[in-house]
Amino acid sequence: MSAIYHIRIKKEYATAIIDYLQKKDALEIVPEEEAFDIPDWQKEEVRRRIAQYKNNPDSLIGEDEFFAMLNED
Numbered sequence: 001m002s003a004i005y006h007i008r009i010k011k012e013y014a015t016a017i018i019d020y021l022q023k024k025d026a027l028e029i030v031p032e033e034e035a036f037d038i039p040d041w042q043k044e045e046v047r048r049r050i051a052q053y054k055n056n057p058d059s060l061i062g063e064d065e066f067f068a069m070l071n072e073d
Helices: 012-025 040-056 064-072
Strands: none
Touching: none
8 A cells, every 4th residue: 555645854863764764665755746746547537527517517416415425324
């Protein structure tokens, strides 16, 4: 499982731990602008859904209705 985290180093000794984990290929430090890259497929899916909702506004549901549907078990 892969996850992206932001880490704020508060103690000097933590830098050594991070260096060790990098050497063991346990973590990768990436520039912030790369950490938030949104894949093209996801951008396209959002555009498709926006167009669908603009063309079919009656298909939208409110937040309360959405949560009610989730609780229908």
